[in-house]
Amino acid sequence: xxxxxxxxxxxxxxxxxxxxxxxxxxxxxxxxxxxxxxxxxxxxxxxxxxxxxxxxxxxxxxxxxxxxxxxxxxxxxxxxxxxxxxxxxxxxxxxxxxxxxxxxxxxxxxxxxxxxxxxxxxxxxxxxxxxxxxxxxxxxxxxxxxxxxxxxxxxxxxxxxxxxxxxxxxxxx
Numbered sequence: 001x002x003x004x005x006x007x008x009x010x011x012x013x014x015x016x017x018x019x020x021x022x023x024x025x026x027x028x029x030x031x032x033x034x035x036x037x038x039x040x041x042x043x044x045x046x047x048x049x050x051x052x053x054x055x056x057x058x059x060x061x062x063x064x065x066x067x068x069x070x071x072x073x074x075x076x077x078x079x080x081x082x083x084x085x086x087x088x089x090x091x092x093x094x095x096x097x098x099x100x101x102x103x104x105x106x107x108x109x110x111x112x113x114x115x116x117x118x119x120x121x122x123x124x125x126x127x128x129x130x131x132x133x134x135x136x137x138x139x140x141x142x143x144x145x146x147x148x149x150x151x152x153x154x155x156x157x158x159x160x161x162x163x164x165x166x167x168x169x170x171x172x173x
Contacts, residue, residue: 001058002037004028009043020052023094023165026068027058035069038165045151045168046125052167053153055094069096090167093154097162100154105144105169112140114156114164121157125150135159146171 002012002022012021021041029035044051055069071094075086086092093100099115112120120140121131128148132140136159144152154166 001025001028002040003034012040012044020054023053024055024069025058027065030065052090053094053165093166095164098156098158098164100164108144110142117156118159119157121155124152
């Protein structure tokens with residue numbers, strides 16, 4: 001829980017075996033309004049760390065805190081080995097509700113299909129972004145601007161403000 005724990009970039013970078021950063025924790029959001037870990041996630045990406053994004057509800061079942069954060073895994077089959085393989089490869093996205101149905105690289109752009117959204121944003125380092133806004137957006141073509149290098153990640157926001165986050169795409173890979 002990066003924000004709950006008030007972790008700094010130095011804290012995040014000191015964990016050499018970290019595979020992911022928790023970008024959303026519903027329990028932390030409900031209890032102390034510190035459920036968002038995106039600042040640490042982006043800072044680690046900007047520092048060159050290749051980490052993934054996860055979300056969880058972290059439900060303790062003491063209040064209405066369940067079913068508000070999870071990862072959607074793209075695995076070859078529903079077995080522990082296949083799921084772990086997909087998680088290790090980053091074949092998943094984090095969500096509070098919206099679905100990222102497909103992401104296809106088309107030259108120097110990404111074609112994104114999602115459940116109905118208010119915005120589909122492609123974010124990168126230092127405020128770089130491309131976006132498509134509207135009511136019920138289900139498809140977006142977003143330029144990558146690969147000459148600028150670095151990383152890109154998707155954010156899909158629905159009509160009630162819930163988000164889904166992709167894992168980063170590294171443009172130097």
